[in-house]
Amino acid sequence: MTEPRGGRSEQTRAVIVDTALRLFRERGYEATTMRAIAKEAGVSVGNAYYYFGSKEELIQAYYDELQEAHNAACRAVLDRERAFAPRLLGVLRARVDTMVPYHQFAGKFFKFAAEPTSPLNPFSAESGPARQSALAVYRELVEGSDLKIEPEFRKELPELLWLYSMGIVLYWVHDSSPGCAKTYLLVERTVPLVDRMVSMSRLPGFRSVARELVGVIRDVRA
């Protein structure tokens, strides 16, 4: 087989990913075979396997796609807003917006992500680049805001916000309300709380709690 290269190669890869994600949405993850993906994408099965060694690797591609879509969807609010709360609200709403079309089979994906030994688990070494890319959004969210908090707490805040977003994803996976309305509600109701708690980290009494929290995060980081 001739090795695919350059623009052509990128294009074929993209067609396979798009086709796979469409079939996952339409038929479900389990029922979609690599053979079916190749056929629908108009490539040979061998060619499909050249790009993706297994169906699981397509999930990693789905994560990457989701992350790119999220980055793009965050641009408007991150470029426009300086206040912390609306930046956080915008980033989290964009996160839910980009996930919603995949809700039906999120549980299937989630099963793989949940296994500690799986490379698809968001805490795995293999997920490092994807995690860094996700963290970068929360870093920009904090750094581009007018938030006034202690520097050490500020350094850890992006990771805390990412963990908070993972909690929202976890809730979303289990959310069966129409249009994932409850997940949006969770975001809208918790953002003001998080905003207030972050601001309160400057107050005497609470300051030492924030410092202790920074210490805990550094000690227990996986």
Added chain:
Amino acid sequence: MTEPRGGRSEQTRAVIVDTALRLFRERGYEATTMRAIAKEAGVSVGNAYYYFGSKEELIQAYYDELQEAHNAACRAVLDRERAFAPRLLGVLRARVDTMVPYHQFAGKFFKFAAEPTSPLNPFSAESGPARQSALAVYRELVEGSDLKIEPEFRKELPELLWLYSMGIVLYWVHDSSPGCAKTYLLVERTVPLVDRMVSMSRLPGFRSVARELVGVIRDVRA
């Protein structure tokens, strides 16, 4: 087949569960068949299936066993201590103690628990009785303590503490440190923080945050 009944039936069921859990620990969940469990337990395969329709049902039995072990392990601290922080520390340490022997195959179990449509997921209707039993420990923890906080916040605190314990379980599933030392560290380091935040809920400024939190919990409860 004669229907098993009474003490004899309970005993057979317990032998099957004990055998299954031992084989899961020794051989792993995937590699253990119902046939092997029946053989080791000294019962017929038909008899084993009479008690447990599938291997997955044995996971529910494992949860129940774990919950009973946790209830028993909490007795000493809940009967002896009145202060909130040591009660919480004792309950969470007992929780980790009872889980540690199963760490190797926790990931396998976790995969099932993570699927939103699975009856084994801790938020499912089928897990209701197990969840209520788990919540009861945190209710006793709060109600038997000398904690002075607003009544409405006090009512929601057991569920918040249970969610916090689920976060610790999630960390534990991914913990690869020897003897799960990092999970114990996480418990020891976060309990004082949680204790301080709970106590601070009485302070002006923080009181409205606690009230808002109660409202959010009630609105977004699954």
